[in-house]
Amino acid sequence: MASVTIPDSVTSIGSTAFYNCSGLASVTIGNGVTSIGGSAFSGCSSLASITIPDGVTSIGNYAFSGCSGLISVTIGNSVTSIGDYAFEGCSSLKNVTIPDSVTSIGTSVFEDCIGLTSVTIGNGVTSIGRLTFSGCSNLASVTIGNGVTSIGDNAFRNCSSMTSVTIPDSVTGIGNSAFEGCRSLKNVTIPDSVTGIGDYAFHKCSGLTSVTIGNSVTGIGDHAFYKCSSLKNVTIPDSVTSIGNSAFYDCSNLASVTIGNGVTTIGGSAFYVCSNLVNVTIGNNVTGIGDSAFEGCRSLASVTIPDSVTSIGNSAFNNCSSLTSVTIPDSVTSIGNSAFYNCSSLASITIPDGVTGIGDYAFEGCSNLASVTIGKNVTSIAALAFEGCSSLTSVTFANPKGWSRSLRGDVYQSIPYQHLENASMAATFLRKTYYACDWRRTA
Secondary structure, eight states: OOEEEEOTTOOEEOTTTTTTOTTOOEEEEOTTOOEEOTTTTTTOTTOOEEEEOTTOOEEOTTTTTTOTTOOEEEEOTTOOEEOTTTTTTOTTOOEEEEOTTOOEEOTTTTTTOTTOOEEEEOTTOOEEOTTTTTTOTTOOEEEOOTTOOEEOTTTTTTOTTOOBOBOOTTOOEEOTTTTTTOTTOOEEEEOTTOOEEOTTTTTTOTTOOEEEEOTTOOEEOTTTTTTOTTOOEEEEOTTOOEEOTTTTTTOTTOOEEEEOTTOOEEOTTTTTTOTTOOEEEOOTTOOEEOTTTTTTOTTOOEEEOOTTOOEEOTTTTTTOTTOOEEEOOTTOOEEOTTTTTTOTTOOEEEEOTTOOEEOTTTTTTOTTOOEEEEOTTOOEEOTTTTTTOTTOOEEEESSOTTEEEEEETTEEEEOOHHHHHSHHHHHHIIIIITTTSOEEEOO
16 A cells, blocks of 8 residues: 545544555545544655644654654644654654644654754643653754743753754753753753753763853752763852752863852762863852762862851862862861862861861872861871871871870770970871871860
């Protein structure tokens, strides 16, 4: 069967009606048809074009999936819904206009339509479903209608030819992995209407050079801008309260970051290996800097930690080899393991009175560290905290009395406070004589 004409008397085309009719090249659908059933033309690989008349209100799930020869489709102005996978795998389809009558686009509707270059989404659509255009690797131009409120998970994932997208002011949420792998995308403006950026939303958008984050966004998801290797500057507005884990992980060209005053937590590995990061401004409401948050930011020269911060996580500034200056405020109570490991340019550090413990390897490998002041409330210094601090010549203990160091197990030996009152001798003990011991203070 090469061609079919469906007369005006027909009102519906049933499910699987022409399923896998691989020789079907031409179909005329009569004006009486109001619905096209699930898988109605699925697998009709020779079908080159289709016009869906204005009488049709719904296109069923998988209706035209796998029509690999389909080059053009015209969707009538009465269609309100396009079902899941309706045009999935139509690899020859070039252009699609979704009329204003459509209110919902289902899951994976145009997934893997690798020939698709241009899409216009009408103003009636309120949501773009999950995986709708995922894998449309030649999709370069997208117009999103002003009625869309949400962009679903993986909606444009791996649309690797997409160079630009305008997100309208109607959108309130950008789903997980929504634009993941859109490596040709250059600029993105997230409007003030958006409140959340999902996990992996722009993951591996390696061509992205700038992003503007709107003033209503409250959360940046985990891995949201992971490996956006061309991104240069980021300003996180005051509306944002949390920066997710690995949010800007390995943004290797990121040079400047301003973190707004609304942010309370910087997630683990948030700026991990941002190797060109020179300037970072941390907002005044951040309470915690997560594990490895700035690890490997080897161009970072100075950082001021605001007095809202209470904890510096494990490896927070590990391998920040250009870091010459850091100010730790009195609000900080804990410095994690390896927090400043191998910060080889750091010359001096003051541990404030709020800190009670210094973690394992906290300053190990800080080979230029010459001077340390340890606050009066520090009661524990972990083993190897200052290992490899070969330039350390002065350690001032605000409270030199009551210190002891571990011998084995729970056995400790006291250290005469007179020795620790001598800044030079205290430095020798910390970096050399007792560097491998746990220290504790009981008086």
